[in-house]
Amino acid sequence: MYVETTFHDAMEQENSLPGWRQEYRQVSTGGYDGRTAAILLPGVEILRETISVGTEQVFSAPEGSMIFYYYPKRDESQLVHGESALGVSGFALNWTNRVGFMDSDSDLLMLVLRRDLIADAHCGGKKQLIEAPMEQAAFLADWLLSLLGAASQQQHPSPPGNFDDTLADVITDRFELLFQRSVFRETPQVAAAEKIYMKIRDRIFDAPDRPHTVRSLSRDLDVSALDLRASCQNFAQIPLDKMLTLLRLNGARRDLLRARSAPRKVSDIAMDWGFFHWSRFALRYKSLFGERPSDTLRGGTSSDSIPPLPLL
Template identity: 30%
Template sequence: MTTCNPLQVQAFNTADVAEQVRATPGWVQHYQQMSPGHFAGQIRYLDLQGVEVYEEQMNTRVEQNFSAPQGALAFCFDRSDNALYLLNEDSRNIWITPENYQEIAVVFGPEFVRQQGLDLAKLEGLFMTQLKGGQNALFSRWLSSILTKLSQPIDSKEKDALTRQLLEDCLFILDNARIGLDHGELQRRTEERTLMKRIGEWAADSPEETLNLLELSQVAGVSLRQLRQAFKAYTGMTPSQWLRLRRLNSAHRELLKCTPTQTTVAEVAMNWSFWHLGRFSNSYRSLFKELPSETLKRSPMA
């Protein structure tokens, strides 16, 4: 007799990038807010026991530094530009999303990947590459509708059929999206991705360390010109802007962790190399829509 196992789509509304990270289990990632406003996000998540479908929405620009779960293969559909991005555990990179970002992804877990005999080595060169295809938008809308409609119990045969369909559909869409790839452009993007991967690994491994522009180019192992080109392609901003926003996010995290009896706004500002308190407060308020003193007062520790 086949038993019915209710599959529950879980939904989380978040008010901070750190909450957004905690709502996506299994991923190694670090988020930083990169545009002004009170952050608001949402995660919808469905676990098919070996295959996961999740949908993410965020209202501000966010820098994501991440890698997929070990041994997994992820098909991520960026609904802002209808592109497919293929990810695995080695796809550590800096990714800055636009405002009002929406993404939906299918993540095939390591056991499922092994059972299906998928050879990830054959996909080398495609990871973190923008893959355009006519079916991308249609498929991502269908995935979103699955999360909306799937609210009643589903038995094991139906679940297995759905996971097989997801795999077949994702591989089919990948084959269509890789047709017509410009290999010269792919090589250039691969070199830029390698450069940004070095920076991403440094940022993930040293989240509280600060560097100047020259030191950052040394981390990347390239000239300042190459550094600026890669940042423009991947983030849409200069490396100097990125470093400044990184320091503002670090100050934000410190203010949230401390109480007014433990520190002052001036001390936190100087910890992150903001020597002009008025300019720091203005920049902070522009990004987070509140004064640093207000953040300190509303700390959970306060």
């Protein structure tokens, strides 16, 4: 079965992948434009997700799944955070309560299989990332993309009843062959930075109305200000001071969207997230999301121009 959906807000798209638990937050300016395309087969899913703006993504993959991921290369520009290879690819295991960042115009291809479909899942419980041979990964990705393209255009007549099972078997065979030729990699520095970043964001959401500063976070988390700044910069590629504002703006947006069915005042929501200067909040909000807070609340977008204001 082929499914394709478009989205105009991060909160809408975070529920688009079957069996995944996700939260998306916008971290770069501009209107949101996202799309997911999927082929759903017995025990096998081909997923492609594109997003126009930078996002922070907190996610857990379906329990008991193995994932091949690939970022199709569109042009000669850098792809994600300085990566200049033909594409970024690998296998992921035990993706639970993880956090990552996707750049603007991100394009992610994933193949998701149940663990029990793989004959030799020699994947030690602590291993999470496996590097796949680039040329072979690109070959598999091109084939998966061609399947998605054909399904989207309905180029073939309805297949016989057992076609889905046969295709799932062929995909699983190719997945397993590439997996067996891949190399386990551990990235302790990235893991350490992710752990500290998660502490930062958890503290923000535990007390959203507090005027958090780097110094106050340092005291609350018992982590030096230097380590807090370095971890956020290394992991998110965004300065910590700016990230604190981005997280609070996204929290306010999620509450504004929910308030469409349970009316609340924009000013009350802004204060809930530590924004006590109304006009400055409205300017920062529109600079990030491309619309006024009141437009989000009522479900429309104003064409009135507001001059951009730096997030910091």
